[in-house]
Amino acid sequence: MNSIQAKTIKIVDYLYSQGIEPKKIQGNNYWYSSPLRKEETPSFKVDCLLNVWYDHGSGKGGNILDLVMAIHNLPNISAVLSHLSKESNSFSFQQQDILSSSDKQDQKDATIQVIKEIPISHPALIGYIQSRHIDLAVAQLYCKEIHYQVQGKNYFAVGFPNDKGGYELSHKSNNESTFKASVSPKHITTYKKADTHTEAYLVFEGFMDYLSYLTMKNIQYSKVDVVVLNSISNLSKAIDFITSHQKVYTYLDNDEAGKNATQQINRYSSTHNCIHIDKSTDYDANYKDLNEWLCKTKLKEKEQQVQKEEQIRKPSRGFKR
Structure with missing residues (x-):
């Protein structure tokens, strides 16, 4: 070094x-x-x-x-x-990421070995969550700090569990890009109300979108059932959950894959007497997904607050006698 x-x-x-x-x-x-x-x-x-x-x-x-x-x-x-x-080997992914542009691909291609799972406490991961404007208490409720190893190198990231014991991993590297990977097996994540049957289902593409939803609503738990796809490729695994409800609300990405999945859910819903409401229209084509909408909304709110404070600090202009 x-x-x-x-x-x-x-x-x-x-x-x-x-x-x-x-x-x-x-x-x-x-x-x-x-x-x-x-x-x-x-x-x-x-x-x-x-x-x-x-x-x-x-x-x-x-x-x-x-x-x-x-x-x-x-x-x-x-x-x-x-x-x-x-x-x-004690340091985080930031050091490893910038040493070689191939390291990120190595993490995706090679087998990821989980070393330990602990509550989110590392400052770098807390900072990452805050940079996505996610309520930290919500993130700590649903996610873990996952320490893992790939080809002898140690890393750690925010980990979101799926229904089969795998994890979706996410973190931010030194160049401010977001790295994503998965701990096998790849699967969906569902949250069903144990005591009651809800008539509606919420569908999210990624876990950051689900955490964004909870943050925006200022709640820790959804009042209705939820499925997080963790990848559009997992849609087929979620169809039975989705169509078993009277209503389905989808919060998918504003890209080609997200729109195709939205149309597919709409077709499935119509054949199963299920009402489909596409909520991506709430964050329109100017935003990639729900989390980007949340981040931009928070930024605008901050800018407006700064402008208000500047107006208050400005001396009033009056006539001197």
Whole structure:
């Protein structure tokens, strides 16, 4: 490992590998109790966007190399690089993703071995969920933090379980692109009201869309039955669930595959006396899916709030006597 590669390691990931977790998160800023000294009030800040740190109590700051040197009292950069090389398997997918453009394909093509499943707690995954404007409590209710291995390399991601014990994996890499993969077997995910039979069914293409729906409705559980396809290719596995209800509401993507699936569900519904309502019209052709609509809506709300605050701060213009 050289200095350029080392600087791609996310500071929050390194701290997490050392058992150091943030006390609070504010946007891109993660606040910790300083790993360099003892303190009661967290004053050690990491800017995830710039990947730099600053310890307000000591007045020190810098990049990942400076931090590792300070934490472990190492004499020089060579010692830092040696230390990081030995612990490289402890770091998240961000480091692995950018080393080779083929790594992402390797994850998709090779067998994924799940190492452990834990509640979502890693700062990088929390940040990813927040970047999708998903309510964190909702995500933690339905998803897990999945640590897995592909061809000897360690990764982790947000994992959404299906009905057959597999997982849909999702995370964001350093270049801000979203990586998706699956832990076999590939299948649908269904949520049925155990105590009652509901007349309606909600159909989502991906789990981020389902979590977006719950976030937008400000609820943790749907009042009716739900199926998440986890892939359009799984539609045939869900047809029996869908057509067993009087009404079906579909929230599929605004692309060719999503529209074709919507039409297919519409045909199945008509032959089974099931009323089909296409809800993709709510987020029209300007948005790829429900989550993109949620993200853009939140962005507009934030912009409007900023404009209101700026108007309040502007001094009133009146005539002086």
